[in-house]
Amino acid sequence: MLDRNQAVTEIATMEENIYDSLASRRLTMTLLGVFAGLALALASIGLYGVMALIVAQRTRELGIRFALGANRADVLRLVLGQGAVLVGLGLAAGLLGAFIASRALRSVLYNVASLDTAAMTGAMLALSLVAFVACFLPAWRASLVDPIEALRME
Amino acid sequence: MIKLENLERSYPLGKENLEIEEGDFVSIMGPSGAGKSTLLHILGMHDHGWRGEYFLGETAVHRLKPKERATLRNEQIGFVFQQYHLLDDLTVYENLDIPLSYRRYSKSERAALVADMLDRFQIVGKKDLYPRQLSGGQQQLVGVARAIIAEPKLLLADEPTGNLHSGQGEEIMELFRKLNDEGMTIIQVTHSEKNASYGKRIIQLRDGWVVPNNSTS
Numbered sequence: 001m002l003d004r005n006q007a008v009t010e011i012a013t014m015e016e017n018i019y020d021s022l023a024s025r026r027l028t029m030t031l032l033g034v035f036a037g038l039a040l041a042l043a044s045i046g047l048y049g050v051m052a053l054i055v056a057q058r059t060r061e062l063g064i065r066f067a068l069g070a071n072r073a074d075v076l077r078l079v080l081g082q083g084a085v086l087v088g089l090g091l092a093a094g095l096l097g098a099f100i101a102s103r104a105l106r107s108v109l110y111n112v113a114s115l116d117t118a119a120m121t122g123a124m125l126a127l128s129l130v131a132f133v134a135c136f137l138p139a140w141r142a143s144l145v146d147p148i149e150a151l152r153m154e
Numbered sequence: 155m156i157k158l159e160n161l162e163r164s165y166p167l168g169k170e171n172l173e174i175e176e177g178d179f180v181s182i183m184g185p186s187g188a189g190k191s192t193l194l195h196i197l198g199m200h201d202h203g204w205r206g207e208y209f210l211g212e213t214a215v216h217r218l219k220p221k222e223r224a225t226l227r228n229e230q231i232g233f234v235f236q237q238y239h240l241l242d243d244l245t246v247y248e249n250l251d252i253p254l255s256y257r258r259y260s261k262s263e264r265a266a267l268v269a270d271m272l273d274r275f276q277i278v279g280k281k282d283l284y285p286r287q288l289s290g291g292q293q294q295l296v297g298v299a300r301a302i303i304a305e306p307k308l309l310l311a312d313e314p315t316g317n318l319h320s321g322q323g324e325e326i327m328e329l330f331r332k333l334n335d336e337g338m339t340i341i342q343v344t345h346s347e348k349n350a351s352y353g354k355r356i357i358q359l360r361d362g363w364v365v366p367n368n369s370t371s
Contacts, residue, residue, distance in 0.1 A: 069256035
């Protein structure tokens, strides 16, 4: 029985009620996404920094290689190859970490596969793309090294 | 083999006219800052900031695009540096292989050429050593071997004995003389009268200009 003398407040549809009830989980998920994005950005900046440092340290060597007959494509390949090794190692370590974490989380998951191949592949592709950009910029700069200036470096 | 006409670079070279015959052994001399190394790097096509005409054989270098110049350089020119400029992280064998790897030789051709060069310079026993494990003279020997491994017609050397003691320097100069006797054109920059005497001709540079009528035989 409803009391007709009571005022009716907070009228909402069932969808709205469900939506509201999930607010805190949604916030957690949003925060998780933001932090994941930040982590990706930091990793990219870190990778860019490492590659830029490697290129700066190898300027003399790249100058010698140019003087010995390397062309821009050769140097680009060399630096990108080195970046690819770093990215490959990072991805392998990340994959292993994800596998271990997913096994640990298996007991608290319901109706969700602990290893989502599609999500994993997507994340690896996205990370590879970002890493490629982070490596390409220093590699491109390396391919523009002036051999004479580089040879003067000690 | 080389002809420069009105070749000009803002600094430190003035307007140069120069002719060097095939098989010549030329020593470029002059005080520091006279433009010797700059001239050598222009001849070696590392430096592109010049105007004028540069003929290497029948090829007008001044009309070539950077990529075409690089191809011509790879085919015809070897370069020896004062500081050796060997790659520290590579062994003697790998250092000798580097120029070949940029000249698209097959793997077996590269192996054969490196083996031949190691044998010719009697450094087979040092092929697995790193540059830091070699003396200055040995490093320069590898530097010369690396410069000629792709069989260039022209060898350019920028003060090749500048960091060596006299005995090692003589060894390198004797090697240059031998290469020249075998037909290789050599142009070296040197401060040493003694080293210059190994050549057939001396070109004096002063303040970026070739001093005329200064030749010895």
